[in-house]
Amino acid sequence: MISKHHHSDIGRFIAHLNAAINNIRLYSISHPQAGRYIQIAFTDISDLLRSQNTITLILVDEDIVIDHQPLQADRSNISSFIRILKENAIERITFSNGLPENDFSDFIFRLASPVTQSIMSGPFIKVGKVSLKIKPQAIEGQSALSSDQTETIAHLKEVRDRKLEEVKSLYNRAKGHRKINVAGFDDMLKAFIKGFSKGLPPMALLAILKSADEYTFTHVINVCILTMSQAESLGFKGEYLYQIGIASVLHDVGKLFVPEEIIRKPDMLTREERSIIETHTIKGAKYILNLENIPKLAVLGAMEHHIKYNGSGYPLIRGGWQPNIVSQMIAIADVFDALRSRRSYSEPKSLELIKQILQQEKGTTFNPFLVDNFLKLIER
Numbered sequence: 001m002i003s004k005h006h007h008s009d010i011g012r013f014i015a016h017l018n019a020a021i022n023n024i025r026l027y028s029i030s031h032p033q034a035g036r037y038i039q040i041a042f043t044d045i046s047d048l049l050r051s052q053n054t055i056t057l058i059l060v061d062e063d064i065v066i067d068h069q070p071l072q073a074d075r076s077n078i079s080s081f082i083r084i085l086k087e088n089a090i091e092r093i094t095f096s097n098g099l100p101e102n103d104f105s106d107f108i109f110r111l112a113s114p115v116t117q118s119i120m121s122g123p124f125i126k127v128g129k130v131s132l133k134i135k136p137q138a139i140e141g142q143s144a145l146s147s148d149q150t151e152t153i154a155h156l157k158e159v160r161d162r163k164l165e166e167v168k169s170l171y172n173r174a175k176g177h178r179k180i181n182v183a184g185f186d187d188m189l190k191a192f193i194k195g196f197s198k199g200l201p202p203m204a205l206l207a208i209l210k211s212a213d214e215y216t217f218t219h220v221i222n223v224c225i226l227t228m229s230q231a232e233s234l235g236f237k238g239e240y241l242y243q244i245g246i247a248s249v250l251h252d253v254g255k256l257f258v259p260e261e262i263i264r265k266p267d268m269l270t271r272e273e274r275s276i277i278e279t280h281t282i283k284g285a286k287y288i289l290n291l292e293n294i295p296k297l298a299v300l301g302a303m304e305h306h307i308k309y310n311g312s313g314y315p316l317i318r319g320g321w322q323p324n325i326v327s328q329m330i331a332i333a334d335v336f337d338a339l340r341s342r343r344s345y346s347e348p349k350s351l352e353l354i355k356q357i358l359q360q361e362k363g364t365t366f367n368p369f370l371v372d373n374f375l376k377l378i379e380r
């Protein structure tokens with residue numbers, strides 16, 4: 001049984017942690033105010049770790065649970081900490097005795113910069129990733145659309161088709177290795193964000209492939225729709241959601257730097273051709289890295305979207321590297337859209353079959369939690 005005293009200590013620790021993170025976000029890690037709060041939070045946790053070897057905070061619904069008990073502390077404090085955990089897709093954190101200050105401040109810094117930084121476990125801080133709680137769907141149990149929603153869908157489809165042309169020309173610009181301005185995607189992403197906030201089913205928005213030539217563009221827009229709607233359902237909003245949109249639109253930009261005859265080859269690829277195609281991840285990431293005003297998330301998305309949940313796939317990664325949560329969402333959207341599209345070398349698969357494939361690949365190719373969430377979304 002945990003004492004009240006202990007709860008108030010942990011509550012104080014979380015308050016200082018929040019303050020540190022808010023200050024980093026407001027100023028920077030080097031701001032004295034941020035440094036001061038990191039130090040205070042570090043003293044708090046070190047004191048706590050003196051009486052027990054490890055402390056584990058677990059996110060359960062809207063509570064932080066410690067030793068099977070919801071933390072009794074100031075509600076607004078708890079909520080802002082929960083928000084930070086969710087932004088980072090973390091469901092539990094274990095701090096261990098002996099925690100060095102450097103590890104701690106590095107961890108706080110990563111917590112403060114969600115999406116653009118991957119959080120990894122170390123010997124003294126272990127994080128359990130991704131069991132975000134899904135917020136209840138706005139239109140749970142009723143798939144009939146309101147007239148307002150039908151209207152919005154019609155509008156979004158129109159935006160989507162109009163944007164297909166723009167995405168095409170932006171992509172063609174990129175093809176010549178010229179820089180593109182991602183602001184060109186702005187109104188499309190904003191329109192999608194608005195639509196999802198109204199609880200629109202993502203499936204209603206997907207574009208039907210017109211011809212094999214259009215594949216790349218239709219594909220990136222579809223992946224964008226499917227990734228943003230996953231993110232929105234997990235509670236991402238505002239600027240982050242927008243960045244996620246940019247990242248998903250650009251995930252395959254590296255394909256432009258792979259010879260077209262390989263991309264379009266109708267038959268089985270040779271091993272060599274396959275390894276050339278696989279370079280689209282690194283090539284895309286490098287290209288994006290040189291663009292201005294681009295969220296770092298887009299670099300990660302391009303680089304990581306073919307890395308599987310179990311660490312296999314490509315590019316080859318070192319042990320312990322966890323792809324960003326957004327890359328993991330793109331991975332699902334990517335495979336889903338590829339399977340349902342008719343391409344030169346394969347017939348589209350039925351929705352039932354695709355769902356089965358996703359189920360089977362849960363835990364190996366895909367993050368199981370994200371698959372469950374995705375399947376709920378496409379059922380709407």
Ligand SMILES: [Fe+2]
Pocket residue numbers: 251252280305306
């Ligand atoms: Fe790809």
Ligand SMILES: [Fe+2]
Pocket residue numbers: 219223251252334
């Ligand atoms: Fe893709």
